[in-house]
Structures are given as structure tokens and as C-alpha cells.
Amino acid sequence: MKKASIIMMVGPLLLLGLYVFPLWNIMLGAPQYPDPLGINIHIDGIRDVNEFDIQNIDGLNHYIGMKTLPKPEEMWEFSTFPLVIGIMIFLGSLIGLLGFFGKLSYKWFLGWFIIMSVLGVMGMYDFNEWMIDYGTNLDPHAIMKLANPDGTPMTYKPPLFGHTKMLNFDVTSLPSTGAWFMFTGMMLTVVAFFIGRKQRKSLVESSVK
Amino acid sequence: MKKMKYSALALLGLAMVFTGCNDAGKSSNGALSSSAAEKVYVAPGEQDEFYAFLSGGYSGNLTVYGLPSGRMFKEIPVFSQFPTSGYGYSEETKPMLNTSFGFVPWDDLHHPDISQTNGELDGRWIFVNGNNTPRIARVSLSTFETEEIMEIPNSAGNHSSSFITENTEYVVAGTRFSVPVPQRDMPINEYKGNFKGALSFISVEQEHGHMNLEFQILMPGFNYDLSHPGRGKSHGWFFFSTYNTEEANSLMEVMSSQNDKDFIAAINWKKIEEYVKNGGGTKMPANYAHNVYNEETHTGTSTMKKEVVTVDPLKVPGSVYFLPTPKSPHGCDVDPTGQYIIGAGKLSADITIHSFDKMLAAIEGEKFDGEAYGIPILKFEEVLAGTVKSGGLGPLHTEFDGQGNAYTTFFISSEVVKWKVGTWEVIDRKPTYYSVGHLMIPGGNSRKPFGKYVVAMNKITKDRYLPTGPEMEHSAQIYDISGEKMELIYDFPTHGEPHYAAGCPAELLAPKSKKIYRLDENKHPFATLTPDKARVERNGNEVHIYMSTIRSHFTPDNIEGVKVGDKVYFHITNHEQDFDVPHGFSIIGQNTSELLVMPGQTKTSIWEPKRVGVWPFYCTDFCSALHQEMQGYVRVSPANSNIELSWSLGE
Numbered sequence: 001m002k003k004a005s006i007i008m009m010v011g012p013l014l015l016l017g018l019y020v021f022p023l024w025n026i027m028l029g030a031p032q033y034p035d036p037l038g039i040n041i042h043i044d045g046i047r048d049v050n051e052f053d054i055q056n057i058d059g060l061n062h063y064i065g066m067k068t069l070p071k072p073e074e075m076w077e078f079s080t081f082p083l084v085i086g087i088m089i090f091l092g093s094l095i096g097l098l099g100f101f102g103k104l105s106y107k108w109f110l111g112w113f114i115i116m117s118v119l120g121v122m123g124m125y126d127f128n129e130w131m132i133d134y135g136t137n138l139d140p141h142a143i144m145k146l147a148n149p150d151g152t153p154m155t156y157k158p159p160l161f162g163h164t165k166m167l168n169f170d171v172t173s174l175p176s177t178g179a180w181f182m183f184t185g186m187m188l189t190v191v192a193f194f195i196g197r198k199q200r201k202s203l204v205e206s207s208v209k
Numbered sequence: 210m211k212k213m214k215y216s217a218l219a220l221l222g223l224a225m226v227f228t229g230c231n232d233a234g235k236s237s238n239g240a241l242s243s244s245a246a247e248k249v250y251v252a253p254g255e256q257d258e259f260y261a262f263l264s265g266g267y268s269g270n271l272t273v274y275g276l277p278s279g280r281m282f283k284e285i286p287v288f289s290q291f292p293t294s295g296y297g298y299s300e301e302t303k304p305m306l307n308t309s310f311g312f313v314p315w316d317d318l319h320h321p322d323i324s325q326t327n328g329e330l331d332g333r334w335i336f337v338n339g340n341n342t343p344r345i346a347r348v349s350l351s352t353f354e355t356e357e358i359m360e361i362p363n364s365a366g367n368h369s370s371s372f373i374t375e376n377t378e379y380v381v382a383g384t385r386f387s388v389p390v391p392q393r394d395m396p397i398n399e400y401k402g403n404f405k406g407a408l409s410f411i412s413v414e415q416e417h418g419h420m421n422l423e424f425q426i427l428m429p430g431f432n433y434d435l436s437h438p439g440r441g442k443s444h445g446w447f448f449f450s451t452y453n454t455e456e457a458n459s460l461m462e463v464m465s466s467q468n469d470k471d472f473i474a475a476i477n478w479k480k481i482e483e484y485v486k487n488g489g490g491t492k493m494p495a496n497y498a499h500n501v502y503n504e505e506t507h508t509g510t511s512t513m514k515k516e517v518v519t520v521d522p523l524k525v526p527g528s529v530y531f532l533p534t535p536k537s538p539h540g541c542d543v544d545p546t547g548q549y550i551i552g553a554g555k556l557s558a559d560i561t562i563h564s565f566d567k568m569l570a571a572i573e574g575e576k577f578d579g580e581a582y583g584i585p586i587l588k589f590e591e592v593l594a595g596t597v598k599s600g601g602l603g604p605l606h607t608e609f610d611g612q613g614n615a616y617t618t619f620f621i622s623s624e625v626v627k628w629k630v631g632t633w634e635v636i637d638r639k640p641t642y643y644s645v646g647h648l649m650i651p652g653g654n655s656r657k658p659f660g661k662y663v664v665a666m667n668k669i670t671k672d673r674y675l676p677t678g679p680e681m682e683h684s685a686q687i688y689d690i691s692g693e694k695m696e697l698i699y700d701f702p703t704h705g706e707p708h709y710a711a712g713c714p715a716e717l718l719a720p721k722s723k724k725i726y727r728l729d730e731n732k733h734p735f736a737t738l739t740p741d742k743a744r745v746e747r748n749g750n751e752v753h754i755y756m757s758t759i760r761s762h763f764t765p766d767n768i769e770g771v772k773v774g775d776k777v778y779f780h781i782t783n784h785e786q787d788f789d790v791p792h793g794f795s796i797i798g799q800n801t802s803e804l805l806v807m808p809g810q811t812k813t814s815i816w817e818p819k820r821v822g823v824w825p826f827y828c829t830d831f832c833s834a835l836h837q838e839m840q841g842y843v844r845v846s847p848a849n850s851n852i853e854l855s856w857s858l859g860e
Contacts, residue, residue, distance in 0.1 A: 059787070143835060144834075
């Protein structure tokens with residue numbers, strides 16, 4: 001149980017990487033942008049990949065009536081996410097610590113993972129909702145109003161995951177370093193759960209003998 | 210027996226057919242030219258291996274090319290007004306062309322030289338000379354813009370310039386025409402013994418490159434034609450070729466070609482520097498302009514300097530010697546080791562090479578052959594290292610490949626001759642098209658040349674390209690010099706009249722080439738840093754329009770309250786912070802050029818409306834899909850009208 005508890009303490013701590021590294025990355029390349037423009041989505045705000053990228057993306061997007069990219073104070077998510085993740089890191093490590101001293105069962109490890117996964121899915125859903133709004137809620141006075149071949153107005157929602165072609169831009173959206181820290185940390189808590197269960201089983205078996 | 214004979218003949222015939230085929234294959238032009246094409250071909254999207262900076266001669270500007278493709282990337286305005294960008298027309302850049310003669314909007318730019326550290330190219334700046342109204346300019350190699358221009362007093366025909374010492378301690382400017390110093394009213398035919406030739410040493414401050422004229426050596430009244438620094442062992446010396454040691458003042462082509470030998474002047478500048486530092490020299494009143502462009506204010510300022518330190522070389526014993534050099538030497542080049550000084554007697558077939566070691570020994574042993582105006586003349590035989598018997602005619606300039614070979618141009622016989630330094634034997638020769646002047650190997654005037662290509666720059670074009678009437682651009686040739694024999698691989702037209710050129714590996718400059726000017730570093734006094742600061746102010750009959758631009762509109766774009774007789778200043782600030790998105794500005798009836806404003810930059814154009822009406826202005830650089838919409842109007846009312854100033858955007 002000690003080994004599993006240590007892993008359980010370390011796993012949530014890896015989520016601290018989210019405070020340093022971006023969660024998600026979206027790159028926009030085009031013929032006239034051989035060095036693509038890009039944004040890094042951090043839990044506390046959107047930042048340039050290269051300086052002035054946000055300004056230049058906003059500048060281009062104004063032609064098709066998209067809003068400017070939100071500043072941290074313009075979205076509640078950017079103040080809430082750091083709090084929620086901080087609380088989860090604290091809880092996870094606390095569970096590990098209590099497990100270490102035998103105050104808690106390994107089942108709590110899985111419990112933390114499930115709550116974190118639910119929060120993660122909710123976060124992704126929220127992020128996708130924002131992207132839908134960002135890509136479809138367009139200024140009716142936009143300079144360029146383009147239509148799809150079927151006549152419906154063209155929208156510009158970036159992909160949640162993967163690559164799309166939007167007008168002259170190739171848009172690629174992928175998890176970034178922070179997401180990998182989170183993924184690894186969460187997987188460690190699952191590992192901690194299984195190690196804990198295995199040790200528990202062998203303990204039970206040896207006591208039966 | 211007879212049969213055998215026939216079959217033998219048949220075999221022989223067959224053999225001849227095969228060898229014939231082989232011969233044809235070897236001499237096939239197709240195979241050769243296709244390999245030359247591969248050597249110069251830089252595929253779409255690929256970039257060149259070297260930068261080449263070709264002087265523009267009478268264009269007054271510097272052109273930037275790629276090697277080996279021969280593609281031109283940019284014309285950098287230096288001494289000439291350049292309507293393409295507004296250089297010399299905008300209020301910010303007019304001071305750059307100020308001189309003691311007033312505004313001089315043109316010059317004759319000859320000899321670019323890239324800054325060096327320890328004798329190797331460092332890619333900080335490139336220095337160029339203005340020949341006609343003597344000036345030296347410094348061009349930044351991160352912005353590729355002219356940052357500083359220094360006028361040279363007491364000089365005329367600033368030709369043996371702008372060559373730098375091996376740590377860029379000095380940029381050196383020598384006079385081609387000797388003149389009275391100071392200038393005065395005197396008979397021309399009293400030239401001999403009275404005129405002086407000033408050799409100027411301009412220090413370069415190492416952080417920003419700022420120049421200061423430290424001292425001028427007042428030499429006898431010869432023509433100081435070209436120069437090069439000593440390097441390595443000869444660092445601390447500078448060598449100038451001379452002609453007209455006859456001191457003729459008329460029909461020079463005959464009168465100044467009478468002496469069998471002229472001189473290469475060897476100057477121990479370290480000795481003179483020390484002399485001046487210890488208070489030596491004479492402070493002479495002077496009047497010359499020093500123009501500096503500030504990258505943060507995007508503005509040039511011109512200051513008149515009033516004094517120069519002159520040095521009589523006779524007062525610094527051991528500082529100057531003359532090396533006799535046959536036949537009116539033109540080029541004066543120093544090999545990468547600093548051991549050999551090459552004098553190209555332009556009226557002869559041979560190249561004269563002096564030895565630096567032998568020169569020092571001759572000075573030590575006082576092997577003199579008389580003196581000229583008190584300056585010792587060293588014995589020719591005592592300093593001579595060797596002679597290249599080339600078989601060509603009219604040698605001019607020499608560059609080096611770093612492999613122990615030298616390449617000399619021959620103007621009269623139109624060729625480049627490759628010869629071995631030390632043995633003086635000729636290795637190869639190739640024709641040029643036609644009448645070649647300078648040649649350039651990247652780093653070929655440094656301790657570390659990059660001996661892959663040589664560019665020959667010609668004076669005569671004739672039939673090389675499709676004819677374009679009597680006036681044509683000059684032609685240049687690129688030779689691959691990586692093998693034993695030179696190979697002509699490309700031929701391309703150049704802009705203006707290139708004299709000398711300088712080149713360097715692309716990786717030295719490309720990574721640090723600036724992409725934008727930062728708006729948050731813009732300290733222009735008339736900058737509009739945010740659109741809400743855009744405004745129009747009146748001060749008497751001066752109207753200042755603080756205008757910003759971004760794709761794709763001007764802020765403001767409707768202006769009223771301007772009157773006939775006003776002097777309207779358009780201060781345009783480009784708010785883009787994106788690479789390669791300039792905006793232009795022009796207005797109908799502007800008596801000057803357009804402006805091309807780089808991202809983050811502010812430029813100013815003056816407009817003096819002469820007629821009542823509503824006059825449009827527009828962006829001249831196709832900036833976006835809505836470039837055509839990037840326009841605005843100024844309402845001009847009669848001089849006595851009382852319409853208030855107003856401005857707007859989107860109302």
C-alpha cells in the first residue's frame with residue numbers, strides 16, 4: 001500500500017505542469033504565413049506562440065466577423081480552472097498521504113480519478129462550446145460573408161482535435177505539454193489504484209493462509 | 210587474307226565510330242551547361258548560400274543579391290533619394306542627405322566593406338563611400354537601412370574608401386583628387402607642391418557603430434586611388450595606391466602617365482593614432498555634416514562638425530613610406546595572411562607584389578631610393594616579392610580564395626586570371642563580358658575568405674542581354690572557383706554601375722534580419738501609438754495629422770478644416786506587428802514622394818494644398834484583400850474659410 005500511496009501522491013502533483021505549460025495548441029498556417037500563427041491555451045488564458053500572433057489572428061479574423069480572442073478577464077473559465085485544478089491536486093495528494101498512513105482505502109484513488117475525468121470531460125465540453133460560439137457567432141456586418149456550397153453561411157469553428165482546412169488556412173488543434181502532464185498524472189492514479197488492489201489481495205490471501 | 214583485311218578495316222571503322230561518339234559526348238555543351246544550371250539553380254522556396262552587396266555606383270545606392278542565383282533582393286537607399294520608400298523625401302530621412310553644401314540628393318557609391326572582428330566578417334554593418342561629395346555611410350545589417358552618414362572635409366573624389374581595419378577600429382577614406390587644404394582661391398596650375406591629399410581615419414564605436422573623424426593625414430598632392438588594410442602580421446598598417454605622382458593638373462590621361470612607377474603608400478596608422486592620442490596633430494577649422502538615424506525615433510538628425518585634427522606625416526617619423534609600383538597602380542589588395550600587398554599597374558601586363566616582411570627589413574636597413582616631399586621611398590627591389598607575368602592587359606583588382614590562390618581582373622583584356630600566391634604562376638584564365646572592373650569573393654578581403662564563387666562586375670554589356678536601347682544595365686558573371694579551373698556558371702544584369710562588392714555567408718545575416726519594428730519601442734515624437742490618439746492639430750498654418758494605419762484603413766480617414774496655403778504634415782504610424790505588411794501613403798498633388806511605412810514605424814510627408822476641393826489619399830502598398838478600400842479624403846477650404854478642424858473614421 002505504501003508504494004501505491006506514493007504513486008497516488010505523485011500523480012496529482014504532475015498536474016502542477018498545467019500552471020506552466022499550455023493545455024492545448026492551435027496553429028494556423030497559410031501560403032502567406034509560412035511560419036504559422038499560433039495560440040497556446042493555458043488554464044489561465046490564451047497566449048501567443050510567437051509574439052503578436054494573437055494580434056495578427058484577431059486582425060485577420062475581423063474580415064470574416066469573428067470576435068477577438070478572449071482576454072483572461074473576459075472568460076470565467078480562466079479564473080475558475082486554476083482553482084479547480086489546485087483543489088484537485090491538493091485532494092489527490094491528501095488521499096495519497098492518508099493512504100500512506102493507512103487511513104484510507106485504495107478505492108479512493110479510483111474515486112479521485114473518476115472525479116477528475118468527469119471534470120476533464122466537462123472542461124472539454126465547455127471549451128468546445130466556446131469554440132462553437134467563437135467560430136459561428138459572427139458579426140452580421142462582417143467584411144466578407146462567405147457561404148458553403150449548400151448556401152448556408154460559412155462558419156469557422158476550429159477543430160477540437162486534429163486538422164481542418166478553413167479558407168486559406170490549415171488549422172491544427174492538438175493537446176500540448178500541459179495536457180500530457182495531466183494525462184500522465186491521471187494515469188498514475190489509476191496505476192496506484194491497481195497496485196493498491198493487488199497488494200490488498202495478496203495481503204488478504206496471505207492472512208487467509 | 211583479303212577478307213581479313215576488310216574485317217580489320219571494318220573493326221577500325223567501328224572503333225572510330227565509338228571513339229567519335231565518346232568525343233562528342235565529352236565536348237557536348239548540353240552536359241556542361243546543365244551542370245552549370247544545377248550550380249546556380251536555387252529551387253523555388255529555397256534560399257541562397259551567400260548574400261552579395263553590390264555597390265550601385267552612380268545610382269548612389271547599394272543592392273543586395275543572392276549567390277549563386279544572382280537574384281536581386283533589395284535596393285538599399287544610401288546617398289540617393291529613393292521614392293520607392295520615401296528615403297530622402299520623408300521629413301525623417303531628409304537630414305540623412307544633408308552636407309556642408311546643403312541637401313545633396315545623390316552620390317556615386319563605390320566600395321562596400323562588411324565589418325570585421327579579428328579579421329573575419331562579423332556581419333554587424335556594411336560601410337560604403339560616396340565618391341562625389343565625400344561621405345562615408347554605415348548601413349545596418351539587421352534592418353538593411355542606412356543608419357549614419359559622415360561627410361569628409363578636405364577630401365574630393367572620396368575613392369580610396371571605405372575600407373575597414375581588421376577589428377573595425379577605423380573605416381578609412383582617402384581622397385582621389387588632391388585639392389588645396391584648406392580650400393582657397395588659387396591658380397589651378399600652381400597645383401604642384403601646393404595641393405594636398407587627405408587620408409581620413411574614422412573611428413567606429415563598437416556597440417552602435419557610431420563614427421567619428423579622428424584624424425586626417427595630409428599627404429603630398431597625388432591621387433590616392435584605392436586602399437586596403439593590413440591584416441594579421443600587417444595589422445596596424447594601411448596601404449594606398451597612388452597615381453599622378455607627376456602632380457599634373459590637366460590632360461591627366463597623358464600627363465599623369467609619364468612616370469614609370471607611382472607609389473603604394475604604406476601608412477603605420479597605429480603610430481599616428483598614438484601621436485594623436487598624445488595630443489599630436491593640428492586642430493583645423495572645418496565644416497562637415499554628421500547625420501545619424503535613430504531606430505527608435507525613426508528619425509535622422511544632422512549635426513555640423515566644426516573641427517578636424519590634421520597630421521603632417523613628416524612630424525611622425527616612421528609612419529609613412531612609399532613603395533614604388535609600376536604603371537599607375539589601381540587596385541591595392543592585401544592577401545589573407547597580411548604578408549603580400551598586391552599592386553595592379555593598370556597600364557601594364559604584370560601584377561606587382563610587395564612583401565610586408567621585406568618592407569619592414571628595408572625600413573630597418575634604411576634601403577631608401579630618395580624621398581618625395583620628405584617621405585622615404587623604399588627601393589623597389591628591396592620590397593618586391595614577385596611579379597605575376599600574366600599575359601593579360603590592364604590588371605585592376607585582386608581577391609583571394611583562402612586556398613592560397615588570388616584572382617585578378619584585367620580590364621583591357623576582359624578576363625579573370627587565377628594565380629598562386631607565393632609562386633606567382635598563372636593557373637587559369639577565363640574571359641569576362643566585357644571589360645571587368647572589380648571582382649568579389651565572399652570574405653575575399655578578409656583573413657577568412659569563402660572561396661566558392663567569384664563575381665566579376667563588368668563595365669560594358671553590349672550583346673549579353675536583349676537590347677534595351679543605348680542605355681543598358683551592366684553585366685556580372687559568376688564563376689565556380691571550387692575546382693582547379695574556374696567555371697563560368699551564370700551571367701546576370703546588375704543595377705547602376707557596380708564597382709566593388711562585399712559578400713558573406715547567408716547564415717551570418719539571415720537569422721538576425723529584423724522582421725518588424727516594435728510599436729512599443731516607437732519613440733517618434735509624432736507617433737500615433739493607439740488609434741484613439743489619432744488626431745489633427747493646427748499650429749498657425751501648420752496642420753499636423755496624427756494618423757495610424759492597420760489592415761485596411763487609415764485612422765482618421767475623413768479630415769475637414771484644412772485650408773489652401775496650409776502646410777499639412779501627415780505623420781503616419783503603421784500599427785501592424787506582422788512581418789512584411791507595410792502600408793503606403795500618397796495624396797494627390799504631393800510635391801514629394803509617397804511613404805512606405807514598415808510595421809511599427811512612423812514616417813512624415815508634407816503636403817501643401819494649392820486648390821480648394823476634396824482630395825483623396827490612399828495606401829500604395831497592396832496590403833490586404835481590402836487594400837483598394839484603404840483610402841480617405843481631405844476637404845480643403847479657401848484660405849479665409851472658418852471651418853473648424855474635424856476628423857473621423859466610420860461615422
